[in-house]
Amino acid sequence: MSNSKFHPYTNPKNAARRRAAIGKIHIGKTQLNMNEETYRAMLLTHGGVTSSKDLTNEGINKVIRHLEKSGAVFTKPKRAGRKPHNLDSQSSRADQLGKIEAQLAEAGRPWEYGGAMAKQMYQKDSLVFCDRKELAGIIAALAKNAQREGRRVR
Known part of the structure; x- marks a missing residue:
């Protein structure tokens, strides 16, 4: 058995969700036209750190809630959907x-x-x-x- 343990905030199972949440923070920063100084101050006030990569999961949630209260709007991207895959090119339809x-x-x-x-x-x-x-x-x-x-x- 390996002695390597994953850091609780970089566990591979949660890494994709974490990256998406940090991306959401950056989208909010852009929507609210925050300059770098204001952004860092907001991270320190609401997340306790000056870099989004150092945020805990709780810190990420607090920062996202603050951005939403400040007017950032997060929507899911509209997906184009998929062409029906169970019809081959020989199908009459x-x-x-x-x-x-x-x-x-x-x-x-x-x-x-x-x-x-x-x-x-x-x-x-x-x-x-x-x-x-x-x-x-x-x-x-x-x-x-x-x-x-x-x-x-x-």
């Missing part, structure tokens, strides 16, 4: 899904938008469960939306 993918990309919308359309229009939980006729209806609806919003109709 693959061409239609490619068209839907292009229309969604043109509109700047995520895959979940297409899934929401399937749910709204056909009570299907995902585009994967739509048949060719239903996918054609979604393509038509996306084309109509593009026309209405003045985008290129594909």
